Amino acid sequence: RMNRSIPLAKLREDALVALYQNGERLRPEQGYPLRLFLPGWEGNTSVKWLRRIELARAPVHSREETARYTDLLVSGKAAQFTFEMGVKSVITHPSPGAELGAPGVYEISGLAWSGAGRVARVEVSADGGATWANAELEEPALSRCFVRFRIPWRWDGGAVVLASRAIDESGAQQPEREAWLRRYSPGGEKYHYNAVQRWRIEPGGAVRNTYA
Numbered sequence: 001r002m003n004r005s006i007p008l009a010k011l012r013e014d015a016l017v018a019l020y021q022n023g024e025r026l027r028p029e030q031g032y033p034l035r036l037f038l039p040g041w042e043g044n045t046s047v048k049w050l051r052r053i054e055l056a057r058a059p060v061h062s063r064e065e066t067a068r069y070t071d072l073l074v075s076g077k078a079a080q081f082t083f084e085m086g087v088k089s090v091i092t093h094p095s096p097g098a099e100l101g102a103p104g105v106y107e108i109s110g111l112a113w114s115g116a117g118r119v120a121r122v123e124v125s126a127d128g129g130a131t132w133a134n135a136e137l138e139e140p141a142l143s144r145c146f147v148r149f150r151i152p153w154r155w156d157g158g159a160v161v162l163a164s165r166a167i168d169e170s171g172a173q174q175p176e177r178e179a180w181l182r183r184y185s186p187g188g189e190k191y192h193y194n195a196v197q198r199w200r201i202e203p204g205g206a207v208r209n210t211y212a
Contacts, residue, residue, distance in 0.1 A: 004045050005059035006038065010083070014039050017050065040115035040144035041083045042191065044069055071192055072185040085115035086194035087174050089122050089149070089166035100205035103157035108135070109150045114168035118142065121167045122149040128161035128198070129176075135164070143169075155201070161210060163198045177211065 006015070016037040019026060026032040031048030038045050044064065059065065059081070070078040089112035094100060108126075112119045118141055123132040135149035149164070165174040180195040198210040 002044065002047050002064055003060065003062035004047060004064060005056070005062070005081075006036075006045060010038060010041070038083075040085060040117075042069065042085060045083060069191055072188040073183065074181075074185055076185075082192050083115075085113070086192060087114035087116065087119070087166050087168040087172045088112065088194040089119075089164040089174060090197050091124070091162055091164050091199060094162070094201065094207045095199055096207050096209055098207050100155060100201060100207070103155050105152055105154050107150055108153045108162060108164075109148060110164055111146050112137075112149055112164070112166040113144070113146050114166065114170075114172070115144060116172060117144065117169045119147045119166050120169045122147075123165050123167075124149070124151050124153075125163045125165075126153055126160055129163055129196075132165070157203060159203050160201050161198050162201065163196050165196050 016039075017034055018031070018037045019034045021027075021030060026035060031046075031050065034050050035048045036046050036050050036053075065080055069082075070080050071082050072078050089110055091108055091110040093109050094106065100106065108124055110122075112122045119137065122135045122137065124135045125132045133151060135151040138148040138150065141147040167173045175195050177195040180193070200208050200210045202208065
């Protein structure tokens with residue numbers, strides 16, 4: 001079972017109790033017969049197979065918000081109730097599992113999103129973060145929704161490191177991994193990790209994660 005403490009302010013703002021998706025009833029794997037949906041917040045707060053909603057004067061500190069879904073800090077303490085998803089992007093092509101062919105022009109594309117609102121800009125680097133260029137955002141770029149970004153790129157056949165970083169309308173920018181680790185404990189990437197993701201392309205065209 002899943003129990004989560006949700007502030008009333010969020011429920012009043014934009015929470016949905018969903019019975020349908022795309023004109024049909026929710027499927028069992030999506031939470032049939034009904035589920036809670038909280039736009040922009042971590043997925044486990046959108047409780048599936050919803051049975052009841054209870055009012056409480058304070059958080060109930062259930063298992064899912066104490067032993068789980070917390071963020072271990074470098075101080076050794078754990079941060080609770082990190083509801084909002086941080087601004088994030090990831091390059092989906094090329095990415096691990098793909099392999100480039102001959103040198104030439106390729107399209108770098110990916111997805112970006114933010115729990116705080118609309119993605120305002122996505123920057124892409126093909127030199128490991130030394131320089132960045134603005135990617136094109138595919139319309140419509142809606143608040144708290146995925147947006148696809150694209151940018152053309154010429155590969156010379158050598159080893160390169162690709163990266164993307166998103167900035168949302170609040171001005172929040174996707175952090176570098178080093179900055180993220182100054183706040184959170186290593187190994188705590190399970191729930192709210194949103195640092196810049198880098199892919200290394202080898203001279204033969206294979207794509208790999210640069211740190212895992």
